[in-house]
Amino acid sequence: QKEVEQNSGPLSVPEGAIASLNCTYSDRVSQSFFWYRQYSGKSPELIMSIYSNGDKEDGRFTAQLNKASQYVSLLIRDSQPSDSATYLCAGDQTGANNLFFGTGTRLTVIP
Amino acid sequence: EAGVAQSPRYKIIEKRQSVAFWCNPISGHATLYWYQQILGQGPKLLIQFQNNGVVDDSQLPKDRFSAERLKGVDSTLKIQPAKLEDSAVYLCASSLSPSSYTDTQYFGPGTRLTVL
Numbered sequence: 001q002k003e004v005e006q007n008s009g010p011l012s013v014p015e016g017a018i019a020s021l022n023c024t025y026s027d028r029v030s031q032s033f034f035w036y037r038q039y040s041g042k043s044p045e046l047i048m049s050i051y052s053n054g055d056k057e058d059g060r061f062t063a064q065l066n067k068a069s070q071y072v073s074l075l076i077r078d079s080q081p082s083d084s085a086t087y088l089c090a091g092d093q094t095g096a097n098n099l100f101f102g103t104g105t106r107l108t109v110i111p
Numbered sequence: 112e113a114g115v116a117q118s119p120r121y122k123i124i125e126k127r128q129s130v131a132f133w134c135n136p137i138s139g140h141a142t143l144y145w146y147q148q149i150l151g152q153g154p155k156l157l158i159q160f161q162n163n164g165v166v167d168d169s170q171l172p173k174d175r176f177s178a179e180r181l182k183g184v185d186s187t188l189k190i191q192p193a194k195l196e197d198s199a200v201y202l203c204a205s206s207l208s209p210s211s212y213t214d215t216q217y218f219g220p221g222t223r224l225t226v227l
Contacts, residue, residue: 004153034215043202043218044154088153098144098167099216101153 003028006089006102014110019076021105023089026070030094033065033072038086038104048074079109113137115219117203123225129191132222136184136205142166143180144216145188146202154202160186190224198226 006023013019021035032051036044050056050063050072062075072091076083086104093100116135124130136143142161146154157176159167162183171178175194180186190197200223204216 008151043221045218046215049215090153096159096167098156098159099154101155103151103153 001026002102003093003100004089004091004102006105008103008105010106010108012108012110013079015079015081017079017109019079019083019107019109021074021076021087021089021107023072023074023102024070025072025091025100028094029070029091029100031067032092033063034090034099035061035063035074036088036090036101038088040085044088076107079107081109081111084108115203115205115217117201117219117222119222120220121223121225123227124193125227126195127192129189130193130224131187131189132201132203132224134186134188134203134219136186136203137217139207140205140217141183141208142206142214143186144204144206145178145186146204148200148202148221150199157188193224193226195226198224200224 004025035048037047038044048061048063050065053065053067056063060077064073086106088104089102090099118133122130144159145157147157148154157171158178160180163180176190178188200221202221203219206214206216
């Protein structure tokens with residue numbers, strides 16, 4: 001099993017809908033999880049981080065973490081065409097401050 | 112606050128040639144990372160520095176890749192000789208301190224390498 005796994009997509013949602021992005025992780029990944037957004041040809045930018053079980057909301061974004069199931073997700077409410085990008089899930093390696101990244105899910109929001 | 116700077120932005124070389132990339136982290140950031148991102152994949156850590164010491168280079172192909180961070184600030188990543196499979200974007204990132212697992216990594220714009 002890879003350390004962090006994501007469905008590569010692509011995922012298409014209509015404008016205004018909720019986009020749901022999912023990620024699972026292995027035992028090599030510890031307690032910190034990050035969602036990065038990467039526009040085509042650009043570098044990743046952090047949009048959410050989550051460390052505790054449960055939900056964390058920031059504007060239209062909600063991150064959910066379930067450590068028992070080794071599952072982390074990102075919900076984007078009221079999706080906008082500007083949300084169209086690849087979303088990378090990352091988790092920190094147990095005992096170290098470096099990250100394992102998933103392969104990313106490409107999201108397209110259709111106007 | 113200035114972000115992570117990288118140069119060059121693009122580089123095209125032939126296989127077996129050598130190439131070097133440069134990174135200047137955010138001022139005051141102790142930790143610097145080099146990642147390789149192959150098209151369609153997530154970034155893969157190559158090497159992590161804390162100040163001018165190497166913390167993790169377990170995924171660095173040491174027969175052809177080398178990196179240094181002189182004086183704990185700027186860093187260079189070198190490939191010699193390059194192979195076709197080295198075609199990728201090389202991302203540099205920095206974080207303030209590795210002491211907390213909550214530390215955020217900030218990425219530079221990357222260098223897109225094409226090996227012909």
